[in-house]
Amino acid sequence: MAEFEPKIIAFLCNWCSYAGADLAGTSRIQYAPNVRVIRVMCSGRVAPVFILKALQLGADGVLVLGCHPGDCHYVEGNYKTLRRMALLRKTLSQLGIEDERVHLDWVSASEGVRFASIVNNMTEKIRALGPLRPNHGEEKHG
Amino acid sequence: MAKLKLVLYWAASCGGCDIATLAIGDKILKLAEVADILFWPIAMDFKYSDVEKMPDKSIDACLFNGAIRTSENEHIAHLLRAKSKIMIAYGSCSYEGGMPGLANFFNRRSIFDRAYIETQSTDNPKKVYPQPKVQVPEGELEIPEFYDTVKTLAQTVDVDYFVPGCPPEEKTTWLALEALITGKLPPKGTVISHSIKSVCDECPLIKEEKKIKTFYRTHQIIPDPKKCLLEQGLLCYGVATRGGCGALCPQAGMPCTGCYGPVEGVVDQGSHFLSALASIIDCDDPEEIQEIISNIVDPAGTFYRYSLPDSLLRRARIK
Numbered sequence: 531m532a533e534f535e536p537k538i539i540a541f542l543c544n545w546c547s548y549a550g551a552d553l554a555g556t557s558r559i560q561y562a563p564n565v566r567v568i569r570v571m572c573s574g575r576v577a578p579v580f581i582l583k584a585l586q587l588g589a590d591g592v593l594v595l596g597c598h599p600g601d602c603h604y605v606e607g608n609y610k611t612l613r614r615m616a617l618l619r620k621t622l623s624q625l626g627i628e629d630e631r632v633h634l635d636w637v638s639a640s641e642g643v644r645f646a647s648i649v650n651n652m653t654e655k656i657r658a659l660g661p662l663r664p665n666h667g668e669e670k671h672g
Numbered sequence: 673m674a675k676l677k678l679v680l681y682w683a684a685s686c687g688g689c690d691i692a693t694l695a696i697g698d699k700i701l702k703l704a705e706v707a708d709i710l711f712w713p714i715a716m717d718f719k720y721s722d723v724e725k726m727p728d729k730s731i732d733a734c735l736f737n738g739a740i741r742t743s744e745n746e747h748i749a750h751l752l753r754a755k756s757k758i759m760i761a762y763g764s765c766s767y768e769g770g771m772p773g774l775a776n777f778f779n780r781r782s783i784f785d786r787a788y789i790e791t792q793s794t795d796n797p798k799k800v801y802p803q804p805k806v807q808v809p810e811g812e813l814e815i816p817e818f819y820d821t822v823k824t825l826a827q828t829v830d831v832d833y834f835v836p837g838c839p840p841e842e843k844t845t846w847l848a849l850e851a852l853i854t855g856k857l858p859p860k861g862t863v864i865s866h867s868i869k870s871v872c873d874e875c876p877l878i879k880e881e882k883k884i885k886t887f888y889r890t891h892q893i894i895p896d897p898k899k900c901l902l903e904q905g906l907l908c909y910g911v912a913t914r915g916g917c918g919a920l921c922p923q924a925g926m927p928c929t930g931c932y933g934p935v936e937g938v939v940d941q942g943s944h945f946l947s948a949l950a951s952i953i954d955c956d957d958p959e960e961i962q963e964i965i966s967n968i969v970d971p972a973g974t975f976y977r978y979s980l981p982d983s984l985l986r987r988a989r990i991k
Contacts, residue, residue, distance in 0.1 A: 578944075586985060610950070617968070618946060620968075
């Protein structure tokens with residue numbers, strides 16, 4: 531069997547983190563090709579249902595990146611995300627999904643290097659955890 | 673006019689839905705005038721073989737309550753689907769998995785271990801588990817197979833309508849029955865309720881600003897009976913739950929538990945309550961946020977109390 535390559539869906543806010551990812555690209559910084567980026571206007575737009583849907587459709591992890599606290603273009607969107615992600619992680623752990631699979635972090639428009647290192651870190655963590663395979667744990671489909 | 677042919681069935685359920693059908697009160701007499709009940713295991717002595725003998729599509733409508741938990745539930749769901757023109761998922765279990773769906777936090781093995789080995793009142797030194805087939809001197813005995821994962825009715829057969837509630841309120845039941853009796857049927861797939869909006873929309877409690885510093889469980893505080901329960905820190909599910917019930921629970925001082933399912937157009941009711949709840953936590957400090965949510969003892973069980981099988985992930989991963 532081929533080596534497991536994690537699939538990671540990354541929701542990036544338009545104002546900071548997407549620009550940070552763009553900077554990583556234009557600066558020719560090498561980072562793991564395992565992320566599939568989806569641009570959203572604000573990390574606050576990332577409803578928990580988006581994350582569940584990504585996991586249901588086969589993502590092994592979901593990364594949400596927003597502006598640093600205090601820097602949100604919409605003043606407090608990233609704080610809402612901070613609260614939601616905390617509660618979502620607690621809920622997911624009851625559903626057998628490890629904390630590392632759903633990660634929230636902050637990347638500003640000037641932090642291309644930071645973006646690359648967050649992506650690399652997360653990819654390695656998920657590689658170590660192995661594939662998610664939702665609904666895994668059944669003995670038999672009923 | 674020929675009488676309407678109705679059947680009622682219970683799969684993995686508590687029996688409350690069958691009682692809820694009777695709660696329509698004297699309207700039951702009206703129902704008896706216009707409809708014949710051909711099969712109703714809780715109330716009338718019919719056999720499965722009686723249903724098997726009926727021609728396909730000879731039943732006008734089936735009110736099916738209960739989730740799909742065993743091979744028997746599944747078999748009868750297919751049988752009644754074939755015999756009925758209209759299949760109605762009646763009540764939370766049939767519609768979303770309901771309370772029996774909480775079994776999806778576990779699997780068959782862990783449920784059997786708990787029920788047949790670990791419970792304090794069980795004495796089972798030989799560790800005997802139920803077997804689908806067993807040989808006895810008189811021949812082979814067969815019981816239904818217990819599935820690993822609870823499913824909703826719509827995950828098993830094609831469903832025409834859904835009636836929400838644990839159990840459905842009298843007026844909701846009547847709304848569905850009236851549609852059948854008058855033949856004025858809504859589009860296929862409709863969730864039959866008086867409201868497509870949330871419970872909050874019909875709740876008369878006074879709502880001010882939603883900002884929460886501490887969450888409480890119902891036994892920890894005596895809430896002000898006039899004010900929004902969510903604003904007082906109780907996990908009232910009204911914001912993410914379809915109305916139509918008349919917001920009875922919050923008016924009695926008990927937080928809504930979400931039994932009428934998601935509001936129109938929403939998938940994964942639990943994640944929507946999660947999102948609403950987390951958004952109104954009045955704190956920006958990561959450590960303090962952790963402390964506040966530590967008061968929510970069983971978030972997954974609270975958010976997916978009635979809807980785990982119908983949620984996006986359907987069940988817990990078990991390693």
